Amino acid sequence: MNLWAIVPVKPLHQGKSRLAGMLSVEEREALNFSLLWHSLEVLSSVELISRVLVVSKDPKVLATAREYHAVTLHSEDDRLNLNLDLQKADFMAKWQGAQEILVLPADLPLITAWDVYQLIQKAQKPKAMVIAPDRNRDGTNGLLFNPAEGSRYSFGPGSFERHLAFAKKNGYRVEVYESETFALDLDTPEDLSLLYEKDPNFFQKFAKPIRRNV
Template sequence: MTYKALIPVKRLTEVKSRLAPHLSQKQRADLVLEMLRHVIDALQTSNALDAILVVSADPHVLAQASAWGAQPSPEEVPGHNEALHAAAIRERNAGTGALLTISADLPLLHPDDIRQMRNLAEEHAVVLAPSRDGTGTNALLTRPPLAIPYRFGPGSFQLHREAAQDLGLQHTLYTSIGSALDIDVIDDLTALKYLKAEAVRNRNSLVS
């Protein structure tokens, strides 16, 4: 079975508006690209996927994605869920067996997160990875693509879960700090700095 990933990315002029009081537009764009590269690297290193597609209306995002080894997928229609739906339809029609739709802003994502989600997908039609606050969806792995409709936005985790329940699909949750910590507000950046510092301290304690 073919497993692929979709990573949606907004236009760089529109990203991370809730960080605008703290970061300039360029800083926010650079942050998004840095996190996107990390997510692509984690997906590639997992060796659990046959292809990685970046869906965006931003030519610079698509060019960077291509340079980093992902397939650029220009948005076919406006709107976050609508663009993902169009991309997923295309992949399903091309014979893709399972599709992982994952956020671009997961700076602690680890290749093991991807491997474990794929393992869960062997027994479940839907694998959900919630955001740190439990309300959003940071990753959605469906077998086949569009086993449930995209409902990204406020409260998406509950909406996706209810969709799987309503359709009687086997579904499960995957939770780790790598899949849960997305960067939207300044508190998320503070948490990221703390977790990175904690990881360094732990490594140093193992060496000493």
Template sequence: MAIQNGRAMNAPRDWLLVPVKAFSQAKTRLAPVLTPVMRALLATAMLEDVLAAATDVCELCDIAIVTNSPDVAWFVAGRCTTVIDDRGAIGTNAAVTIALAELAVREARTVVILPSDIPLIRGRDIAELIAAAKRCGVALAPATYDNGTNGFALKSPTLISPHFGPNSFTRHLAAACAAGINSAKVTNSRLGLDLDDPLRLREFRSMQSDTQSERLLLRFDTRICGEAFENGALASGCARDLHDHEPEIARMLVRDLDAEC
């Protein structure tokens, strides 16, 4: 069942769709440099950055979050988003497929699917994906390093199925080709950088971006550079001021992480 938090639709619209797992389960590949609570808080900050970019183009598209996490639904409430329940789907592709079917019922036009871990994204990047999909049918923004897909736009929500996972960029291209649909490659360094591992996190920190994610990492004081980074060590003050950043979220995450132990 979908819960509508945004404004009512009187005509078909373009949509941005972001699949989001529970914050307490996020970014496990960053375990060498961030604690579980820090990773969960970083997941919320990155989602904030993606939603901020989407808000910049709200005249172009509506925003949907697909999740089965009550905490994610609570976090995005009041942010002009629609929350779609993934009904316990296993994996990103299953969750996105459920959401695309829901958006088809809502007579969505172009749908842009983005991960929640690309904090450098800007509104113009979303607009570029929408325009490319309208022009070609499918638009794909590759991840910079691992042949993944960090932007997947469809002229209509049921055009082709999602193929997220290893080598997803190649598999999305193949799916479009098999369906006889033209595809556009949108190469964009902001879309290309996802914070999936310590190396990408260090690259992101070197950019000193004006993002919620950067401000949070600065407060963690993780020193992701030099010998401390290479050894996977955490700086002694890494959890400083944890509750200063969204204290309600911090308490929520501590509760969830304690429950999993």
């Protein structure tokens, strides 16, 4: 098995803009960096993952990824088109031998290596697509294609249903991975408050500068 994990990351100063009324630019940047660090820590400890590929326009993000021996891809798209970046990263991974591809957004503060391992296990028998929805079953917080050939991405509002429709149309066996840890991504003030309820230590370990505002 040659499984690659692709992590798309917005520039640190641009991510989590919907938290602007709650956090300053500097605090959002600190939060985004903490989430990136957490994602790389988790993925680097999952033995089933052969390589991690980080795609971003942010030099600090790419430099941090290389510290974890990740492959990096600099996004040249000024429109910040997530799905276009993912297709480019997908092509690069396949060109370097990827047989399976996992896409993991870098804003999942509760995931652990065990969670990722459990998701991967659901795709052991091809042809499979495993999808982890967000807590509203609207967005996609984890997506794995086995085999990688034929993979397509449609992230954004309503992506859960779009990914399901694509998989069914193209003959993938669909596995939905329901997980509280995968379900919580950080986009809104409500998400941030939920994180503080579930794991207040997150702010002490990873994002101490923003703890006073939650």
